[in-house]
Amino acid sequence: DENIRIALTDPHGAALYNYYAHGELKAEGSSVAEGIGQGRITANLDGAVIDTQYRISDEEGLTWVERLLKDEGLCLGLSSGINVAGAVALGRELVAEGRPNPQVVTILCDTGFRYLSTLYNADWLAAKGLPVFDWLTPARTPGP
Template sequence: CGTFAGVSLFLKEKNPQIKTVLADPMGSGLYSYVKTGEISSEGNSITEGIGNSRVTKNMENVPIDDAIRVDDQEAVKVVYQLLRKDGLFMGGSVGINVGAAIALAKEMGPGHTIVTVLCDSGARYQSKLFNSEWLAAKNLLPDEV
């Protein structure tokens, strides 16, 4: 939340027309907070270090225009696409962020600039996110593994 809050505040200060969109995994309550003003969550996620079930102090008064929820299936698919197609060894938070950026790009169409943060490497996730047996047990094994 801290990176999103700080970047959002900085960018909105520079240009109030910029739209900030929160990327959130299943099981986090921030998506519903942005959409309805109430914290509620549904589902759960394997991603670590992203999402929250409460609004932390650093998120108070942060101007958030919208939120996109990304499920684990999409996040894992994106992580493996980044590895295979772009040579980027990233973690689950990046899968959520890039998955949301892709969804936003599809929604907005051509002619817009979308920025996201690649906030974690995949090194800490080798026993889970990059373990085909673990992914298969969670029914998350992407076609590209």
């Protein structure tokens, strides 16, 4: 169906973005995202027709992680934030192409509860040079 477009969204440092964009399985950059950004063609992608691809920064993915928690009550991991950022980018492209009400589907693939010591930890975010959610406070070490 020509009305269906399949997009791949990957973080910086992921080889699949380059593979579908340029035909070369080569990683560029880096990401703190876990479980996304494979360096090989997995069985579910073998032979897949990918129409477009997006490379999403950790910062942009985190923006969506925070927004989905605040606005929707969904506590998600960075892989989900990256997927949502790609879905939003695709939706905006479709609207720009003249499709006034596109339907975009993505996968929210990880719960944020697995990342309480990382993505939801102000000290960890700051140490990685990532923006700290304004509602997080740095961990306090008990002392005298």
